Each structure stands twice: as structure tokens, then as C-alpha cells.
Amino acid sequence: MSQRNRLEGGQIDRNTSLKFTFDGKEYEGNQGDTLASALLANNVRLMGRSFKYHRPRGPLTAGSEEPNALVELRGGARQEPNTRATTTELFNGLMAKSQNRWPSLAFDAMAINDRFSNFLTAGFYYKTFMWPAAFWEKIYEPIIRKAAGLGSLSMKEDPDAYDKGFRHCDLLIIGAGPAGLMAALTAGRAGKEVILADEDFRMGGRLNSETLSIDDMAASDWAAQAVAELATLRTVRLMPRTTVIGAFDHGIYGAVERVSDHLHTPDEGKPRQILWRIYAPKTLLCAGATERPIAFENNDRPGIMLASAIRSYANRWAATPAKRIAIFTNNDDGHKTAADLQAKGVEIAAVVDTRADAPLNDMYQVLRGAQVTDTKGRLGLTFAEVKLADGTSRTLECGALGLSGGWNPNVHLTCHQRGRPEWNAGLAAFVPGGTLPPGMSVAGAANGDFSTHGALTSGAVAAKKALGLKGKAAKTPQAEDTPVSQTPFWYVEGCSRAWLDQQNDVTVKDVKLSHQEGFRSVEHLKRYTTLGMATDQGKTSNMGGLAIMAELAGKAIPEVGTTIFRPPYTPTAIGTLAGRMKGMEFHPTRLTPSHFWAKERGAVFVEVGNWLRAQWFPIEGETHWRESVDREVRQTRASVGVCDCTTLGKIDVQGTDAAAFLNKVYCNGFAKLAVGKTRYGLMLREDGIAMDDGTAGRLAEDHFVVTTTTANAAKVYQHMEFVRQCLFPDMDVQLISTTEAWAQYAVAGPNSRKLLQKIVDAEFDISNEGFPFMACANITVCGGLRARLFRISFSGELAFEIAVPARYGDALMRKLMEEGEEFEVTPYGTEALGVMRIEKGHAAGNELNGTTTANNLGMGRMVSKAKDSIGSKLSERPGLNEDDALKQVGIRPVDPSKKITAGGHLMNASGPVNAKHDQGYVTSAAFSPTLDSMIGLGFLKNGGERQGEKMRLVSPVTDLTVEVEIVSAHFVDPEGERVRA
């Protein structure tokens, strides 16, 4: 008997009772309840505190438009703030807490704000926290942040999964009320692929909340029967608990399906929610309408609700907010609520009707031409003050007050592509207008067809029209067809602390104030007062604000215009938008064929784009990464090392014009490259800036293998396809990326040839004479396995790169390690690779940084003037070729024990240190075990002429000043003898 306010009837399962807690107190509800309906049934009206003034609040609505009853659900890592109690399906064990109150919901210390409301008016923040500017970061912002926000986050990782999916259909129907159901029946019976999505867990829309009948059946029974028929139709997909949140381009809709929100924890392997991308050439919006409230003094007390919401609670959920209820209406719909309530045994205190000619009846008292002027009740409504037509006042004792100010069609999705709703004077409401998203049409109450018969008919007609169905429409079921007349009545004269936007605490007074301060545009009003900017997007408040603004400006509502709605229709969790794309699943992870071998060796990995690359390979006894890296460098330079360079982009270029094509994309020449030779190539952007570098080996007259840097592989491929298709469409050349097809390894060091000779098949001569520096060839290894061999060197040592089909990469690496034991071979990672390339003075990503030219890189002479290539013309611009242009140099600290850092700037040995006197900057720095000193590469004005000069390297960010010497960028083997050995 704890459910004091439970009525008879309804669509709840009285045999299944569910236990739940609210603010720690235990309650009971039934299957089919929402959290709000169950709380109301338990005589709980107070569910939260308002955002700014911490006013006690209860639910205003029974649906997703709810501004007030926001609660925190669940606990632990699943704690979920700001969830609407009105849409939360009750389940056994549900834990809910109120928000924005301290220490308790009934006594909230911050409610003191309410007393200071005169100060906390529209634009309060703008006016108050203006100056001094220095106060912002330290004082104002922390205060505002602390006071702002409603619920709190768990700060723990969400344990649930969120999925994304794709669906296609002929017709997407949004909303399963009378119009949506009728449309789905029409399209489904015709065999069309239909998706019927509804945000509710029970389809039927208002039919579940009304006592009217359809074809001599209770409306909710008719809805259940329609849903049952639809479930048998093969081409119809029913998606309850699914909110269509946005209408995007070309018939693409976003929809959130709450798969497991109604469960304690998701079923094994099931996601919490799914974000669907629905492709629908035709869409029918049947989103219904939302009742609008009337503003008057203190209209926000718990128990003051939309009349239609009270009707829903009574009819669908058999719950009432109070035993004695008054209604405040300006139309006949309010009387429906009174009649339904009375039929359920709820006492009607009175129906306060603003119309002087309001219909009278003998069931309950009607106060014609009367208005509610104020209310009482600290934590819940107790009395309503009414001003009667004759000017006298009367106090009504009531625990709830239903407001009925007419209905607004739910036009939101029609605005998502900037469609502007139009004012319909007959309905005194905005209806869909302007240009709707292509393929969208609107039916039922969303289109202003407010009667049940009108909704059923328009749903059927619109579905037929959208799909071009021939033949006669099925007979529309019999239903009420009362013509709707709405006379606007927005607020009671003389009120000031009358809430329009209850979630953001915006009152009639705030709107008046903003008008007084000169805000005339509806968009400005919105931003200045924050009206309609809360999580409910002003679904119950925008119209009221607009109407008052129009009145103050002496304009008609359509002249003032309306703000439009943007996606999402209802608040959507970030986790839902992210789906599985979090942590390591944020992007795909690419592993090279010998990844697991490297893992076995204990490699430390680093992310390079999507790839995981071995960074270094620690061995027993090494505790610091530098120890491993230094050893790898020394061992490679002393004997032999192997590095996995599979991740470099590889592009196969074939065709009779292959050489001519490479001549276009590389600034240096490739036409004369002999078969069996490799050449370094520099690619420029058309503006003359270096884009990428790599090598191209000519395996046959019409076959080149191009490599790119790991980072730019996709971009370079895209660029080459652009050049091929868009600039030189008649060249006989084909491109294909073979990055994944070949596993490739650099084998470097004085013993690299000896090591390779042990695995390269005997018929291939890889001696210095038979296979000189920059040679390339198709060979076989290990007794017939096809391979490609390139004699190229990034490390500056005698070196080769060997490629085998990807599936043999792991085996090849193991083989190289096994055969290399006698040379004390070492694998080396990207760090040692980087150290060695800096020691050798090879440019890499740090140097090809999107601002440097061939001239800066010391490769100016490589840009061929004998031919046209991408970027060659603009690289000749005078601005890029001034005498003091930056040139790549090497940098060493004068005191070898000193550190130098990339990003530091070079300044003259004496003189001011500032941007004006900047001489250049350091791009790469590393400790060189070979030179036993830090070394760096960088760009220096006129750097070619300044070797031996002492300069200052400064980094104000790290507070560093080091004396450095400018040296050749080639720290190791400047003559290049080793690579040719």
C-alpha cells in the first residue's frame, strides 16, 4: 500500500513489482513504469533542484521534453548524470539520486540564490564577471565552474560498450503515434522496407495516454494491435527505444537505440546503446506535438505540470501526482484531463479557464474567464491563487495543477537543414515550413493535424504519397475528429517571477529585462537570457519567450521569427557518439609481419600513425632506454643491425610512361635511371615546399618501386594519383600501394653483406662489384623465396634493404637473427634509426616539416631545370632563394656534456636574444654514442657559409642557453666511404 497515488487501470504490469531507491529511500513500482511515474505513484513530487536558484522542482512533463526532473542514475562507474526521470524505464534495483542540492533535496543550502534573484538576472555573468581581467582564471571561473552543472560524473571509465550500425530502408517513419502507425501499416502492407522508430519503449504515442477509442477499441489496444500486425510484416523493422536525433545530408539520419538502458546491466555481449546511421530516401516525420504551459507567478512548484502529462500519468501509468488537482487551461484539451482524472477518482478542485465562454458541465467546477495568479507550497504545491472574472480572488487547495496552453507541433527535425517553421494563425503555433530536408514529409500532430482521425488519415496519405503507392488507401479507422481551435494565452498579466525555461531558470522578468536592455533579435534574446539553451533545447519554453518578446516589441509572433533547432533532438551521450572508437580502438592498429617476433624479444613499441613500431629492444641488465639505444647504434656501426622498415610506404609504378611520370612527381630526374638502380627522390608541393622524400628503384624499364616516409604514405599515394588522373590523364602508368604486401628490413653495418650472403641464394652476386651502392634487384633467398634487394642506406653504413612477401616477414627476421649470431647481430628500433640518421645528416619528418624547400635542405641543385616537375616553377621564387635563406646544418654543444634540444633557436654569439635576431632553429637532436656528445640538425640563415661559428642555442620555454658550434650535418663518414664499401 506504499503506492498511495496509484490509480486503477493503466498499462503497467501489476503482477511484476520492482524495487528501486531514490536518494537512498526504497520504493516500489511496477513493470511499465518510468522512474517519474513510479515516484508520483509513491507520492513523491519533488525530484530535483533548479540550475540557478536551486528551486525545488518536480516533473513538468511525461516525456523527453522534460526540463526539471533530471536525476543521477546508477552508481559506481555506471553513474549517469542529468537523466530525465520521465523517460527512464523502471527496473528492479534502479538507484536514482537527485542533483544540484546540498546537503539534501528537501533542504538545499544553495537555495539562498533564490533570495538573491534580483542580482542573478539575465546577463548576470556578462555584467558581473567583467573585470578585472586577471580575476577570470583564478577567481571567477572556479566559482562559476563549481556552481555550474547539475549532476556529477563518476570520473571512472564507462564499463559498457557502445556500438554503431548502418540501416537502409525505403521509408523511415519517426514516431509511432497514430500517424506513424498508420503510415507504417500502409507502407508495410505494400511490401516496402520500413523502419518505424520511436523514442518510447511502448509504441503508440498519445494513443497510450488517451481514453478515446478507435474502431470501437480502446486507443491503446488499437495501437497494440497495429504494432502486433507490423511485427508480422517481413519488411517492417520496429525500433522502439530509438530516438532519431538528427536529419543529415542526402537522407541520412542519426538514431540512438537504447538497447540496455532499461536493464540493470547490459546482457552479456550486448551494447548499452547503438548509434544507427539510417539511409532513407524518404522519411515521414510523425513526432507529434508537445503541450505548452502558461506562465504565472511561482509556476514552477513540484506538482505543477502540463495537463496532458497528468493525463498520461493517470491513463497510461495509473499514477497521479495528487488526490486533488486543479487545471488551468485556455482550450478544451484541459477539460479532457479534468474529465479523465475525475473518472479515475481524482478530485478536481476546479478547472480555471481563461475563456469567458468556456464550456460548463456538471461534473466539476469551471471558473470561466479566470486565471491562476500565484501558488503556495515550499516543496510542493499546496494552494493556487485564482483571480476570477469579476476581479475577486479565490484560493484553491490542490496538490497538483495541470497547465494547458495549447499544443506545439514537434517540428525539430524539419529544421535540421535550416528549414524555418511557419506560423499557423489558426493553430496559433509554428508548423513545418520552408525547405524540409530532401525526402522528408510530415504527418499527424507534427504537421498540425491534432485530431486522432486527422493523424490517422494524414499518416496513411503521406506514406502513400512518399512511396508513390497506387490504389486506394485502406479505410481510416473510426476516431474522434474534433476541430481544434487554440487561442494564444502565454502568461498571466503582471507576473514577473514566472518561469518560462525551468531548466535554465529563465523568467518572464528576464525576457522583459533583455528587451529593455535592447536585445531585439530572437537569437540575441536566447543567448542573453539562455532561454532554450538547456539540455531540453527549450521544447516547453521557446514559444512562451517568443510570444512575450513579440508583445513587448509590438509585433506579431511570425514577425519576430523563431530560433531553429539543431541536432541532437535529445541529449546524446558522448560515449554513444564515440562507439567503439576509444582507447586503442580509436583508430585501427597496424602491426608489421614481425611484430610478434619483436614482442617476444621484449621490444618497446611506439605508435607511428596507425602502426606500432619497435622503438628499442632492451636486453637483460639495461634499465634506461638510452642504454639500449646506444648499444644498438654501437653494435650496428661495429658489426650489423637489422631494423623493420615495413611501415615505409611502398608504391608500385608500372607502365611505359612510368619514368616520365616519376619525372613529374619528383623534382630530380628519373628518366635516365638505369634498370637495376635506385635513386633518392625529393617530392615538392606545387608551391615549392618539400612534401616527402624516398627512393625509387627501377626493377624493369617500365617498373619502379617507390618508397615514401611512414607518416606520408597515404598522402603521397593520393598525390600521385592526383597527378596521374587529373594532370596527366593520358600517361600510360598504373599505381598501386604495396605497403602491406612486402615486409622490408634494413640490414646495416660493416657485416651486413656477410650476413645477407648467408641467406641470399648463391646465383645472386651481392659483392660490392656485382651489387654496388644504390643497386636494386629481384632476387631469391633461403632457397627460392622471391625477394627484392636494395642497396640503400639511411644509417650511413654499408646497408641493404631486403623485402619479402609479407607472410614471410616473421620467418625472415628470425632467420636473420639466427644467421647473424656469429656477427653479434642486433635488432634496432626507431630510436637507434633516428640517432643514426641524425649522425649521418639525413633529413626526416622533422626537417621536411611543411615549411622547408629543397634549397633549405641543401638539395637546391637537385631541382632539375631541364624538365617540368610539380613544384619546380614555384621553388624558383626569389623569396625562397634569398642569400641568407635557411640551410640545413649540424649543431654540437661546445661542452660535450651539455644538452641541446629540438625546438631551440639559434642566436649569434653575442647581441640580443629575441625573435628579430633569430638566426635559425634546431629540428632534431639526439645523443650520439658514436661522438659521445649530443648532436643536432637544424636550419640556419646562410648556414652553408657558417661552419665553425660559435652560437647560442636558446630555448626560453625550457630556460636553456647553450653554446654550440655549427658543423657539417654529416657527423659520421662525411665522404660516404662506408656506404660504398
Add this chain to the structure above:
Amino acid sequence: MIIDHPLLGPRDSAEFIYMGDAAMIDRPNPETASPQDWHDYAYLRDNPAGKHRELWFHEGGDRSWLVVTRNTLTHEISKVEMARDVARARGRSK
């Protein structure tokens, strides 16, 4: 958005990479172009509010470059062509 690929039919725009103004096809003739021509080609792009011809690369598909005529205000796509055909029609060859 959905792009109606001339060879592959309607494809989701997520499969594509966008590059912008299709005027990129009109690379100046290196024999005759003035520095101004090169400057304009490298730096000037139209950004109209309305119909725009733009280059899209079908990276997640057949790797063809397309010229898509799209209304930048409504995102309506009125024409999709193979960039290679457009280039040839504009006199490009080898």
C-alpha cells in the same frame, strides 16, 4: 552525404577524401605560364556559396579522383564525373 560514383554507384562520403576546388586540374602550362599564373594556381581557390565543382578522392574505394558538382549551401550534388574525363576534356594529356 552520398556521392553517386560514375562507376560504383552511390557511396557514402566517408569513403572519400575532399580536396576542394576542381580548378586544381588546370595546372598552368610550364612552357608559357607567367609567375602570376603559377601564383593564382597555387594559392587562389574559389569558395562560392552555391554551386561548386570540387575534387573528391575515393580513398576507401577504387582510388579514383572525381569532380563533384555540389551546392555548398544545400549540399545538393548535381553531377559527378571522373576527374580523368574532365581533365581530358579540358585539354590535358601527358
